Amino acid sequence: MQPEANLDINKVLEAYNPEIFRKQGYQIVDILADYLNQAISKNIKQSLPYSTPEKMLKKWPDNFSTEPTGNLADLTKRALSQSNHLHHPHYLGHQIAPSLPAAILCDMTSSLLNNSTAVFEMGPVSTVIEKSLINWMAKLVGFGTDSDGFLTSGGTLGNITALLAARQIKTGVDVWKKGVKEAPPLAVFVSEQAHYSIKRAGQIMGLGEEGVVLVPVDENYSMDISALERKFQETINTRKKPFAIIASACTTATGSYDPLDRIADFCEKHNLWLHIDGAHGASALISSKYRDLLKGVERADSISWDAHKMLLMPAPITALIFRDGNNSYEAFSQKASYLFEKGAQSEWYNLALRTVECTKTMMGLKLYTSLSVYGTDFFSTYVTAMHDLTRQFGEMIENSSDFQLAMKPQSNIICFRYIYEGAKDLNLLQRQIRKSILKNKSYYIVQTKLKDDIYLRCTVVNPFTTQEDLKDLLDIIRNTAKIKLNNRTYAK
Amino acid sequence: MQPEANLDINKVLEAYNPEIFRKQGYQIVDILADYLNQAISKNIKQSLPYSTPEKMLKKWPDNFSTEPTGNLADLTKRALSQSNHLHHPHYLGHQIAPSLPAAILCDMTSSLLNNSTAVFEMGPVSTVIEKSLINWMAKLVGFGTDSDGFLTSGGTLGNITALLAARQIKTGVDVWKKGVKEAPPLAVFVSEQAHYSIKRAGQIMGLGEEGVVLVPVDENYSMDISALERKFQETINTRKKPFAIIASACTTATGSYDPLDRIADFCEKHNLWLHIDGAHGASALISSKYRDLLKGVERADSISWDAHKMLLMPAPITALIFRDGNNSYEAFSQKASYLFEKGAQSEWYNLALRTVECTKTMMGLKLYTSLSVYGTDFFSTYVTAMHDLTRQFGEMIENSSDFQLAMKPQSNIICFRYIYEGAKDLNLLQRQIRKSILKNKSYYIVQTKLKDDIYLRCTVVNPFTTQEDLKDLLDIIRNTAKIKLNNRTYAK
Numbered sequence: 015m016q017p018e019a020n021l022d023i024n025k026v027l028e029a030y031n032p033e034i035f036r037k038q039g040y041q042i043v044d045i046l047a048d049y050l051n052q053a054i055s056k057n058i059k060q061s062l063p064y065s066t067p068e069k070m071l072k073k074w075p076d077n078f079s080t081e082p083t084g085n086l087a088d089l090t091k092r093a094l095s096q097s098n099h100l101h102h103p104h105y106l107g108h109q110i111a112p113s114l115p116a117a118i119l120c121d122m123t124s125s126l127l128n129n130s131t132a133v134f135e136m137g138p139v140s141t142v143i144e145k146s147l148i149n150w151m152a153k154l155v156g157f158g159t160d161s162d163g164f165l166t167s168g169g170t171l172g173n174i175t176a177l178l179a180a181r182q183i184k185t186g187v188d189v190w191k192k193g194v195k196e197a198p199p200l201a202v203f204v205s206e207q208a209h210y211s212i213k214r215a216g217q218i219m220g221l222g223e224e225g226v227v228l229v230p231v232d233e234n235y236s237m238d239i240s241a242l243e244r245k246f247q248e249t250i251n252t253r254k255k256p257f258a259i260i261a262s263a264c265t266t267a268t269g270s271y272d273p274l275d276r277i278a279d280f281c282e283k284h285n286l287w288l289h290i291d292g293a294h295g296a297s298a299l300i301s302s303k304y305r306d307l308l309k310g311v312e313r314a315d316s317i318s319w320d321a322h323k324m325l326l327m328p329a330p331i332t333a334l335i336f337r338d339g340n341n342s343y344e345a346f347s348q349k350a351s352y353l354f355e356k357g358a359q360s361e362w363y364n365l366a367l368r369t370v371e372c373t374k375t376m377m378g379l380k381l382y383t384s385l386s387v388y389g390t391d392f393f394s395t396y397v398t399a400m401h402d403l404t405r406q407f408g409e410m411i412e413n414s415s416d417f418q419l420a421m422k423p424q425s426n427i428i429c430f431r432y433i434y435e436g437a438k439d440l441n442l443l444q445r446q447i448r449k450s451i452l453k454n455k456s457y458y459i460v461q462t463k464l465k466d467d468i469y470l471r472c473t474v475v476n477p478f479t480t481q482e483d484l485k486d487l488l489d490i491i492r493n494t495a496k497i498k499l500n501n502r503t504y505a506k
Numbered sequence: 507m508q509p510e511a512n513l514d515i516n517k518v519l520e521a522y523n524p525e526i527f528r529k530q531g532y533q534i535v536d537i538l539a540d541y542l543n544q545a546i547s548k549n550i551k552q553s554l555p556y557s558t559p560e561k562m563l564k565k566w567p568d569n570f571s572t573e574p575t576g577n578l579a580d581l582t583k584r585a586l587s588q589s590n591h592l593h594h595p596h597y598l599g600h601q602i603a604p605s606l607p608a609a610i611l612c613d614m615t616s617s618l619l620n621n622s623t624a625v626f627e628m629g630p631v632s633t634v635i636e637k638s639l640i641n642w643m644a645k646l647v648g649f650g651t652d653s654d655g656f657l658t659s660g661g662t663l664g665n666i667t668a669l670l671a672a673r674q675i676k677t678g679v680d681v682w683k684k685g686v687k688e689a690p691p692l693a694v695f696v697s698e699q700a701h702y703s704i705k706r707a708g709q710i711m712g713l714g715e716e717g718v719v720l721v722p723v724d725e726n727y728s729m730d731i732s733a734l735e736r737k738f739q740e741t742i743n744t745r746k747k748p749f750a751i752i753a754s755a756c757t758t759a760t761g762s763y764d765p766l767d768r769i770a771d772f773c774e775k776h777n778l779w780l781h782i783d784g785a786h787g788a789s790a791l792i793s794s795k796y797r798d799l800l801k802g803v804e805r806a807d808s809i810s811w812d813a814h815k816m817l818l819m820p821a822p823i824t825a826l827i828f829r830d831g832n833n834s835y836e837a838f839s840q841k842a843s844y845l846f847e848k849g850a851q852s853e854w855y856n857l858a859l860r861t862v863e864c865t866k867t868m869m870g871l872k873l874y875t876s877l878s879v880y881g882t883d884f885f886s887t888y889v890t891a892m893h894d895l896t897r898q899f900g901e902m903i904e905n906s907s908d909f910q911l912a913m914k915p916q917s918n919i920i921c922f923r924y925i926y927e928g929a930k931d932l933n934l935l936q937r938q939i940r941k942s943i944l945k946n947k948s949y950y951i952v953q954t955k956l957k958d959d960i961y962l963r964c965t966v967v968n969p970f971t972t973q974e975d976l977k978d979l980l981d982i983i984r985n986t987a988k989i990k991l992n993n994r995t996y997a998k
Binding site: 083 | 514515517518521522523524525526527528530531532534535536538539540541542543546554555557559562563565566567568570571572573574575576577578581582584585586588589590592593599600602603604605606607608609610611612613614615616617618619620621622624626627628629630631633634635637638639641642659660661662663666670681682683684685686687688691701702703706709710711712713714715716717814820821822838854855862863864865866867868871872874875877878879880881882883884887888944952969970
């Protein structure tokens, strides 16, 4: 790095020049509109351009020059071409949305404003928008007017914040002040199929591996209540103090909903906090056809709900909603501070009191605007349609003798495998099928391990995906498998 | 919510229509370009449009309609007009950047792509860009080629992740597995002027209030080394096990740099982890004139560094860099998993192994592109100029008998107060001055409490702010104070 000269105001004026921004803005909008058109209409060859980390790293070296060298348009085009194309109808990968145009444009506004939403003064618009969105979502959950919450940067932060509140309220010890060491050994319960971030949250909080008790699942990969009762008793017997259950609605791997009503009964009986990880599946609440998947949800103490999954938003935007709004102040228990003097409600607008983050984006702007611009029916029909399509996909697979379903899909996530009687290593076969499709075909699908078996896994999340696409995918898998079976030593 | 109809593919096609996106994109770019022009040229009356949370909430109600009702352009204009205007040269508030145009446009690309960067496959471009940016930043820190790290969503997450690694490496116990209860009582040390998120991080991790030892500061609000020695001894005497020191570079309130070299000596002597919270102040490393503020930084075990403060990026984008890259895998100690089989380096590209978040934005794209588009000299001259201007501001204040500096500014943060001999309540006076300026004038300044006194506080972060603006601000404060002093009972 060379010694710099004094700040040249002309360079600053040029960098921030509104007319240059306007011109570059048009240019980037054109590039993005063309890209969107290509992705939606399958004019991009592959949903995922297959490459290796090492090859990619060479394309983006860290040799920045002291003088301007880069071309914004070129860099944008390169980024687009090498990325994962979520708007491509053959995108069936992880649970993240093909984001809506209005939301994308709102994120540009958010980035320009850079209002941080830590205190009201720094983000007045985003603060009140969060409040309104939480009110809207809380009604869908079935919470009363006492509920409250906020938006946070992703499901992981939502879950850890809820667990911190539970730790404070249900352990009988002021753990925030006194630390985990002064409390009895603590335990939370979660399905063994829950998202890895929950086990992590417990371990971040100092509970150790045994502080997060994994509960076995039933044949549909939902939490097994009799197993919960057994694990609970075992935990009590080792003198641990259970304080919370985290129910999955739904799980990441198979899209299974835990039995919320029965878990709520259990929590009531044993005075446990019930947090629902609804990151993916809470959006079913806006579908009149599928909202019963979350029967009992209104009995939860808290729920997290990602809008960047089934509400078609760019990540991250996670709502964390508490049935009793007062509890939303307990995660970072501010009892000692001015909060108690004024009463919690008087500070609803200084959000960083309750969120892990200090600085946040104006993340509510995109959802608020999209709900207004597209109307709520757009979202409910979308959620319903994705679930419907996944069930149809499930039926297709059930009716194919060379495929096996892990379970009938409950949500828009589906796990299945290609089977061939007598094949030596079915797990390796699924892996090789997937890799071959990623390298050579247009589809992006993922894989997951259930018990000891590898399954192919799809999330039907793209509104442009059709039954024909899914039929075509099964044919491709079939053909890929046959080639593998001929070439290798799978056959009898 | 009404029962939804089936998904109407025409509605979907319309929502994602690339030509509608193009048209709306132009429209929003025009609105943003006009806004930027107005903000920069002071054609917006106030940097912060003063309102109350209650009034604002009424403007953004949660009455979403089932059918489309909102107008994207109108909603965008409303959001802009009611927000905090960071590009206005009179914005002198919190430490967050008036974001650069190229970065704003990159964030639109990131939101369209929605590539989540949890595993390489889901975010190939952002994964390798992160790696390159970390390499570039690590060189500026003075770390060797063994260093490694990643980007995370804000300084709070950066600091907690570093502390988790420290907890795992320096306590002599596998706390990740066994929990805090099985370890001796743990303690970390941090200046009493450090960002609140650090104390919070310790308490999230279950260390309790006493697990985070606040070290008194000297007259410049930097950590007092003799106080550190004293606090350390006291802590040892109560049988606690110290494992880390978090040094501030710089502090939030006054912009003070802790004496990094001396703290590094202390850490070496006592086998403690040294984490540097460089969220705000690490950017001085790119200024040849000011990089000595961080003398000794290369001896840290880890450093966090926000690009959304002094590198002019939209939030959030925080780098967490480890001197020894292997340690970057310790926060969520994956020892039991496949990591150790393959060796950590083979998994550098699956970032969620090491970050709190699973889903992240493509946050590196904006910084990578901006460094290319504007050149690195642009950033180093900017950082130098903001520090120079703050020092000039400090001299102005020192030369005014009716103002008092909290300390000579070390960075681009400055605290001062209006004084009037014999005034009864100087603290109330500063508060009232600030409130009056927010309500009636164009400037946005904040306040902070130092010991028991309230000071006015400015962060000189806007490249359009001039000496004239700062002189004008002092005049406005002076005049505001005089009105208050005449109207109220401050006078002798």
